[in-house]
Amino acid sequence: xxxxxxxxxxxxxxxxxxxxxxxxxxxxxxxxxxxxxxxxxxxxxxxxxxxxxxxxxxxxxxxxxxxxxxxxxxxxxxxxxxxxxxxxxxxxxxxxxxxxxxxxxxxxxxxxxxxxxxxxxxxxxxxxxxxxxxxxxxxxxxxxxxxxxxxxxxxxxxxxxxxxxxxxxxxxxxxxxxxxxxxxxxxxxxxxxxxxxxxxxxxxxxxxxxxxxxxxxxxxxxxxxxxxxxxxxxxxxxxxxxxxxxxxxxxxxxxxxxxxxxxxxxxxxxxxxxxxxxxxxxxxxxxxxxxxxxxxxxxxxxxxxxxxxxxxxxxxxxxxxxxxxxx
Amino acid sequence: xxxxxxxxxxxxxxxxxxxxxxxxxxxxxxxxxxxxxxxxxxxxxxxxxxxxxxxxxxxxxxxxxxxxxxxxxxxxxxxxxxxxxxxxxxxxxxxxxxxxxxxxxxxxxxxxxxxxxxxxxxxxxxxxxxxxxxxxxxxxxxxxxxxxxxxxxxxxxxxxxxxxxxxxxxxxxxxxxxxxxxxxxxxxxxxxxxxxxxxxxxxxxxxxxxxxxxxxxxxxxxxxxxxxxxxxxxxxxxxxxxxxxxxxxxxxxxxxxxxxxxxxxxxxxxxxxxxxxxxxx
Numbered sequence: 001x002x003x004x005x006x007x008x009x010x011x012x013x014x015x016x017x018x019x020x021x022x023x024x025x026x027x028x029x030x031x032x033x034x035x036x037x038x039x040x041x042x043x044x045x046x047x048x049x050x051x052x053x054x055x056x057x058x059x060x061x062x063x064x065x066x067x068x069x070x071x072x073x074x075x076x077x078x079x080x081x082x083x084x085x086x087x088x089x090x091x092x093x094x095x096x097x098x099x100x101x102x103x104x105x106x107x108x109x110x111x112x113x114x115x116x117x118x119x120x121x122x123x124x125x126x127x128x129x130x131x132x133x134x135x136x137x138x139x140x141x142x143x144x145x146x147x148x149x150x151x152x153x154x155x156x157x158x159x160x161x162x163x164x165x166x167x168x169x170x171x172x173x174x175x176x177x178x179x180x181x182x183x184x185x186x187x188x189x190x191x192x193x194x195x196x197x198x199x200x201x202x203x204x205x206x207x208x209x210x211x212x213x214x215x216x217x218x219x220x221x222x223x224x225x226x227x228x229x230x231x232x233x234x235x236x237x238x239x240x241x242x243x244x245x246x247x248x249x250x251x252x253x254x255x256x257x258x259x260x261x262x263x264x265x266x267x268x269x270x271x272x273x274x275x276x277x278x279x280x281x282x283x284x285x286x287x288x289x290x291x292x293x294x295x296x297x298x299x300x301x302x303x304x305x306x307x308x309x310x311x312x313x314x315x316x317x318x319x320x321x322x323x324x325x326x327x
Numbered sequence: 328x329x330x331x332x333x334x335x336x337x338x339x340x341x342x343x344x345x346x347x348x349x350x351x352x353x354x355x356x357x358x359x360x361x362x363x364x365x366x367x368x369x370x371x372x373x374x375x376x377x378x379x380x381x382x383x384x385x386x387x388x389x390x391x392x393x394x395x396x397x398x399x400x401x402x403x404x405x406x407x408x409x410x411x412x413x414x415x416x417x418x419x420x421x422x423x424x425x426x427x428x429x430x431x432x433x434x435x436x437x438x439x440x441x442x443x444x445x446x447x448x449x450x451x452x453x454x455x456x457x458x459x460x461x462x463x464x465x466x467x468x469x470x471x472x473x474x475x476x477x478x479x480x481x482x483x484x485x486x487x488x489x490x491x492x493x494x495x496x497x498x499x500x501x502x503x504x505x506x507x508x509x510x511x512x513x514x515x516x517x518x519x520x521x522x523x524x525x526x527x528x529x530x531x532x533x534x535x536x537x538x539x540x541x542x543x544x545x546x547x548x549x550x551x552x553x554x555x556x557x558x559x560x561x562x563x564x565x566x567x568x569x570x571x572x573x574x575x576x577x578x579x580x581x582x583x584x585x586x587x588x589x590x591x592x593x594x595x596x597x598x599x600x601x602x603x604x605x606x607x608x
Contacts, residue, residue: 031375031472031473032374032375032376032473033374033375034375039472039473039474039475144604145604147604148603148604149599149600149602149603149604150595150596150598150599150600150602150603151592151595151596158591158592158595159591160589160591160592161589179475179488181470181472181475181476181477182470182472183374183382183470183471183472184374184375184380184382185382186382186470188470188472188477188479190477190486190488194484195484195485195486196484197477197479197484197486197585199468199470199479199584199585201584205581205582206582208582212586214586214587215587215589216587218584289493290488290490290493290495291488292498292499292501293454293501293502293503295453295454295501295502297452297453297483297591298448298453298454298502298525303599304598304599304602307599307602307603308602310602310604311602311604314604
């Protein structure tokens with residue numbers, strides 16, 4: 001089965017790299033109120049890493065190299081399901097569409113999603129950024145070990161937020177699926193993972209008071225020709241994107257460049273963390289809907305059971321220690 | 328055929344042999360329409376694709392989330408909150424006042440009520456289900472696309488997709504159900520099945536089974552209000568279908584928007600606090 005999938009990927013690869021908005025005459029269909037139509041089901045699943053891998057010095061692979069890189073990534077992904085490993089018990093990635101390669105994913109000749117700085121890497125951290133990272137590490141230490149409490153666990157394991165909704169919107173490892181619906185004056189983007197919704201007003205309204213802080217920030221959108229430009233500020237800083245702070249401003253640009261592709265570009269501006277702005281380019285590919293409800297928190301037995309398990313192990317260790325002490 | 332089209336038909340047919348027939352037919356229709364229209368007819372503004380425009384941020388203004396049945400004011404279930412957490416009285420939103428429970432089911436509702444601090448899914452930040460999400464006290468936004476109408480709720484970021492064209496049966500059970508919609512004149516009718524049996528209707532422990540079938544009717548009654556009428560059917564819990572109804576009000580602030588109420592972190596200590604590692608003795 002696995003081999004068949006790999007074959008299919010290789011066959012369609014050459015025809016399908018991400019096109020550039022500048023060179024395409026494509027004009028998106030219009031919604032009844034005249035917006036370029038982005039509606040439908042999309043995925044931003046990709047094997048292209050955000051940062052350029054060490055040792056790679058060029059911005060674009062040849063199609064053959066790109067194919068080899070994808071093949072390697074698919075193998076790494078499916079290696080998570082070595083029989084008898086923890087990963088295998090947790091999720092069998094070779095089943096149920098968990099592997100990206102089993103559904104639509106974005107094929108890209110780029111060696112990294114980051115296009116600026118030209119080295120494909122996140123820029124250096126400022127002095128303030130270093131201080132903040134150190135403070136954050138201190139705070140995390142105070143919370144104790146990962147299994148000490150719910151709060152000391154990771155955000156996705158707590159079903160608080162995952163990588164999909166952003167902004168910026170990133171590949172979420174699996175189920176990187178989105179549903180876009182437009183109404184006069186609004187674009188709505190539903191992220192499958194934890195049903196996170198972005199309702200983006202297009203009426204030019206101001207950002208709310210700086211005291212209004214949200215996990216996903218507050219987004220304001222506008223159309224510039226074929227491109228939906230979305231600016232987001234007012235983050236609460238509790239879900240850092242590669243180290244970002246509450247002062248991050250994200251500018252996203254969505255352009256439908258083909259029936260089955262939305263080009264997705266974003267720029268990160270966070271002077272509290274980085275010495276300069278940085279930008280990346282990816283895409284959203286048309287996929288098959290509908291999206292099903294992802295009631296993550298409601299069924300979060302994983303978190304509950306690991307905490308129960310950790311307390312049991314502590315109790316057992318205590319009893320062992322007592323036994324040894326009494327001997 | 329509506330009144331407006333009758334007027335058009337009369338004009339178009341003025342010089343045709345069919346004039347008399349059309350006029351008679353329309354006369355009958357006009358008479359029927361005026362008898363049937365109990366509320367003053369309101370015609371909502373249209374979306375660019377010609378549907379009644381329900382876009383906006385809406386909110387119920389009642390005490391249904393405390394108890395959909397009529398209820399007196401009552402003390403707070405949490406002592407520390409005193410008057411601030413007390414239950415405001417309500418005339419109820421259930422048609423006829425009382426929910427027609429099967430006898431055993433009424434007993435279960437009373438048990439739910441007695442144990443509500445332990446059992447109410449709202450306290451745990453679970454998805455609120457339908458129709459509770461509509462009158463939970465938080466605003467929700469209608470995003471009216473051509474194929475899909477989205478109902479975006481503030482509480483727990485709950486969201487519903489109403490399929491207007493590509494309709495299917497519910498693929499599996501879920502908290503918010505699987506909704507197919509249609510237009511009946513001015514009314515958006517949303518038919519929802521495929522529920523699990525875990526959500527409640529309110530804080531009073533009113534409940535349902537996985538056999539729940541909800542039909543909601545959203546009808547514009549003015550530029551800034553909707554009539555919201557719900558038919559509840561669940562033969563495992565109720566002796567007959569029953570209805571609730573209430574107006575929904577538009578949030579007219581220029582900058583109104585759905586804000587985040589990511590309540591998981593507000594419920595974590597309650598749900599998992601007893602599993603916190605204790606300092607070594």
